Amino acid sequence: MNMISQIMPVECDPDSPRRHKLIGTCDVKYIIDEDPKEEKKKSTPGIKLIRRKEDCLKIATWNIRSVIKPGKLDNVILEMGRLHLDILGLSEVRWKDNGKYEKQGSVLYYSGKPSTDKDHYHGVVSITPIKIQDIELEMVDEIKYLGVTLDRTLRYRTHIKEQSAKAIRTLYQCKRAVGKNWGLKPGMIYWIYKAVILPRVLYGAVVWWHRAHIKEYQRDLTKVQRLACLMMTGAMRTTPTHAMEVMLGLKPLWIEVEKRATEQWYRMKACKEWRGSCVDKRHALIQREALSRFEMLMANNDLIKRQEIFDKKYRVHIGERDNWKVEVRHPTTICFTDGSRRSSTKLAGAGIVIPKLGETVSISLGRYASVFQAEVCAIAHCARIIKESVKQEGAVVIYTDSQAALKALKKISVTSALVRECREELNSIGEQRRVTVAWVPGHQGVTGNERADELARIGAETEYMGPEPALPMSADVTKGVIEKVKELEAQREWEEETSCRQSKMMVKGIDHKRTRYLLKLVHRLIAQAQPNCDTEGVSI
Template sequence: MWACRRLMGKTWGISPRMAHWLYTAVVRPIVSYAALVWWRATNQQTVQAQLGTLQRQACLGITGAIRTCPTASMEVLLGLPPLHIHIWRCAYLGAVRVRWSEMVGSFATRRLQDTIQHFGIDSAGVLISDVMPEKMNFRLPFKVAIPSRERWRGGDLPLAAGVQAWYTDGSVIGGRTGLGVTGPRFSLALPLGSCATIFQAEVLAIDICAQELLRRGTKNARICIFSDSQAALKAISAFSHKSRLTWDCLNTLKALARDNRITLTWVLGHAGIKGNEKADSLAKLGAESLPTGPEPFLGLPKSYLERKVDEWVNTTKTSHWLRCPGLRQSKRLISPQGRARDMLSLSRINIRVLTGVLTGHCPLRYHLNKMGLGEITECRLCGGGEETAEHLLCDCPAAAYARFRHLGSGLLQPEALQRAATKNILAFLKEVGVFEVFFQ
């Protein structure tokens, strides 16, 4: 961390985005290594304080803020959860990963289950998971063809006489997923509920198509199954499989290929291809229909669990922010969601100024007086109220015109600044001379 800090000055050095990457991609993974083993130690306040000291150094390096700037405020602005919460996240995902590997004994399984249940995260993604230990497949008894887009733009590709053409598709509408399958004397629209992904719908549609052909007892036939998902076709034909759904689909196709010649072909979607348009209509009908029975209907993918964990982290991070003592101005001017994307795109000078103003820890007269570095607290623009960052941003009468031009109103409530665009706040600060105060 100290080696990285040598690259960052108050107004010079690597960009905030690069500094953020050095911390999150290099330093933080070193600290959180093997979190599954030692995460319970982070329940102690002393350990949380030590971890907070490390993350504070990273935040100061990224923002260039002055030494009195509170750590919690910088964390929220940069979208960094407190380090002990990040370690809890790593421990939970580590426990799930080991649990899925199915290579641990009963005692270890109980310990892993204790860790998983401790955080109170929705554990459906663990218990009803699509993830499986890696399996390999080196024999592909069917072909996978991905024609160029140019070949499809002329319309349907010509098929040899006697080839059965089947079309599959998946769709998501209003958060619900559905699939569609169409072929000779067959049409199916199937709702999959709100937990399945579009990728799962595409793979399952191919699997259902192959199952229908097996049910019919199809033999000695040439079959072409069209799908507009290259991701699904490449996943099914890959050597390595960690998804139960793609593995089951592969085995179904293998069974069908014993007595038939199978080709999986990519079709350009939404290009007027008759069969694909019909499958797309069926998939949309399935997505718009209400499913029957309890969800989930498929094993939940890894992305579902990661989304739930991220939601838990955001909730826990917000709760921690609201419980932090003090931080009166920061909590009024900074949204709990922060503005990390905008902050990291700024120059070192701009991020230093914006961090100081939004937290209130900047070289304005009121704060300098609190630090014992000045005696005058009156606003230098209006000579009335105390010169605080909130006064300048919200109600200083001398800055009303500039505030109206850049922030949309001559008088603002502090909460309104949480929604204000970062570039507009910076333009206002430049016009009223705050930048000169920082660097005089």
């Protein structure tokens, strides 16, 4: 620091024996202290700080000699906070024009030559702390906001280390209930890790995911997953972490961080809550990375921001299996709908049967529609047919064997664009007719339901004619696509692994069927060691 001086609200006599000379060239060379015997220790070489009363204003000046270079102003504000200055005047900042600027809790008033000054030879700045209702905002190096610890450099080192340490402590608490041949089953440990530990570690991943590539942070994250793998398998301490991860179907934790960050970005982007800029900077890079791989998913997605819709002009009825029929009065239009997705063709379809109108419809929905979407689409299409039909009399009863679709139509909150559209179609015919959407047990010999199921299977075996996706991409399908992409990335990491030579000879990659078998196998081996233990299998 070139020079700092303080101005106290007392008169200063250059000839007074109670004066203290400040180092450097300054407009104020001497300053009077309340007690000449009380002098604070040097906090910076060459700078003497004088004790002040609470009602005094602490002012300093600094010949900074340019703050054009990146990071210079940050250092000035940090030093101002460390010395507890109220007002700091800077000379030779070499900024152009004049104005007001806010940064890191301080307000900067600057004045310089016009923008035609290409040499940046002039300019002064006055920095004052920001106050709210006469309360000065304190500058700190770290702060926790919404569960994420932010540091002044946004490196998230503290957050990652704290979350990793908390996860390890939690695992050690669980480890007290696990032994080599007793304690919690491996499947239960697997569930605890996936459902409790991982969400804690990956919280807020969309903010700090770009730091997970750093080796130091990767080591912290790997310690968590290694401890969980040792607890699940009971392996020796020398077992390679990467080999245990592949055998248990776990991706390296830094890849899991990217996956969770992409899912969080997708949810915020689909709900129009993403505020990150498109520039390639820090966490906002997730947008460029995601759009380059999943552009089709964002072109037409079903997820919307949660809406509360109270307008409902139809009734939802979910009866008992033995008493599912709805009491009707003549004339009533009874309809049956169903949705299907074939694992052989990986296609989805919907079927509609309206005996009174003589309508039998089979709809192909392509390869990206889920079973839930097929069921809701069938109900919406059935309501559209009834609305456009010539016969507009009597009540309407639409039967479906999907309770998930009925519960989605019954709820007040809506997060699916397709469900919202279906509700609108039902409300449109409910303005003039009494509409009931009811549940019918599937595969119980109900003629209309069996016919609708057959039409849905026909639609699921027919290729969709037109551009995919036929329906907006659901959140579950999108997460499935992201999961597959990250699994391929984990597979490449395993193939490029230079160590684990013996493990790679036996294990070629992640296999979830093998993972389920191994977890059951481990349990059976434990049961053999203790015959009196329960030997039932573990389902993951």
